[in-house]
């Protein structure tokens with residue numbers, strides 16, 4: 571299973587960090603990572619360390635259109651943008667493929683594959699809402715990074731995992747998550 575994980579300059583680097591740590595536990599999952607110019611700065615600000623990923627995962631430059639997932643012929647069937655900035659969301663909604671993240675999202679949508687945009691902003695203006703609407707109509711999934719509290723998380727990491735588990739569910743990956751009623 572091949573998945574693209576794009577990290578943008580929105581707040582919420584912890585979600586990307588913990589999602590990638592979870593994905594590394596699935597030997598059958600191949601991950602291509604791409605990040606925006608601002609993503610490393612936000613990560614440093616919020617996590618206080620440099621980005622470090624599983625050596626199994628390949629990191630592509632944001633302007634590398636030779637990356638496999640820049641084309642539909644490479645069978646990357648799912649893409650998660652986590653966290654997804656409003657800028658990136660807007661560019662995807664308008665079909666502006668000016669970097670590898672927006673090009674890959676464009677490809678995923680045209681191939682009718684799964685695009686998951688984990689947005690964080692609150693409140694939202696009408697432009698955000700219209701862009702979310704457009705991406706949804708085009709087949710994308712808008713997934714607000716809205717943690718849940720019913721599992722009684724006791725740390726930032728546990729709280730972030732309540733979002734990460736839902737992303738893994740969307741990707742069809744089975745994990746030992748807290749599940750209501752079980």
Ligand SMILES: Cc1cc2nc3c(=O)[nH]c(=O)nc-3n(C[C@H](O)[C@H](O)[C@H](O)COP(=O)(O)O)c2cc1C
Nearest residue numbers: 578579580581606608609612615655656657658690
């Ligand atoms: C610490 C920090 C937090 C930010 N949080 C957000 C955010 O939550 N949402 C957002 O849309 N932009 C946020 N920004 C601004 C984006 O990084 C900026 O708009 C950038 O141009 C987005 O481009 P990108 O999508 O290519 O990363 C933040 C910037 C910084 C430095």
